Every structure is written in structure tokens, then in C-alpha cells.
Amino acid sequence: MCRLISTTLSGFLLLAMIMVSLPNPTLALPPVQGEVVSLTAGIPGTMVIRDEKGQLHILNLTQQTQLSAQFKVGDKVLAFFSPYGVSAVQLQAGIR
Structure with a gap:
């Protein structure tokens, strides 16, 4: 009986540790829409976009970043975050 309780508690502890370590999707930032101000060639690289409020956003592009086109300065883009x-x-x- 004691062994069953111990095993069950260990299982709950392991489950709790996994749940805490998983990323929280509510922490993801909302998408940013704006115009490309500058970018570096290649991956990894960076892209700087200016949103409609005039704020600059520096995007660090990696191998995991999905790019829908080859971008150039002046392109209107929508960036998604995880x-x-x-x-x-x-x-x-329709914008280029």
C-alpha cells in the first residue's frame, strides 16, 4: 500500500514538473505589422520593421523562421512570434 502511494505521488510530481516546463502559449507576443526598414542577408540574420505607430521591431531570423518571400527594404510584412x-x-x- 505504501509503495502504491509512493509511486502515485512520484507520478504526480513528474507530471507537475513537465507541465511547469512547457512553454505557455499566452506568453507569445501578438503579430506585428509594418514596413521593412533594414535587413541583413543570410540566416541567421535580422530584419527591422517599423509598425504603424512608428516603433521599431528587431526580428532575429533563424533556420526555424518561416519566410514567405525574399524581402527587401520597403516591403510591408506581418511577423508572427512564438x-x-x-x-x-x-x-x-498585394503589397510590394
């Missing part, structure tokens, strides 16, 4: 960084950058439809 708890791990920039997940995707899309060219705004």
Missing part, C-alpha cells in the same frame, strides 16, 4: 522567437514573416498580400 515563445521561442520569430516564427514566421509574411509579405502582405
Whole structure:
């Protein structure tokens, strides 16, 4: 009986540790829409975009970042974020 309780408690402890270590999707930032101000060639690289409020956002692009096009300065883009960084950058439809 004692062994059953001990095993059950160990299982709950392991489950709790896994739940705490998983990334929280509510911590992901909302998408940012703006115009490309500057970018560096290659991956890893950076892209700087200015949103409609005039704020600059520096995006660190990695191998995991999904890019929908080859971007250039002046392009209108939409950037999506995950708890791990920039997940995707899309060219705004009909705008180039």
C-alpha cells in the first residue's frame, strides 16, 4: 500500500514538473505589422520593421523562421512570434 502511494505521488510530481516546463502559449507576443526598414542577408540574420505607430521591431531570423518571400527594404510584412522567437514573416498580400 505504501509503495502504491509512493509511486502515485512520484507520478504526480513528474507530471507537475513537465507541465511547469512547457512553454505557455499566452506568453507569445501578438503579430506585428509594418514596413521593412533594414535587413541583413543570410540566416541567421535580422530584419527591422517599423509598425504603424512608428516603433521599431528587431526580428532575429533563424533556420526555424518561416519566410514567405525574399524581402527587401520597403516591403510591408506581418511577423508572427512564438515563445521561442520569430516564427514566421509574411509579405502582405498585394503589397510590394
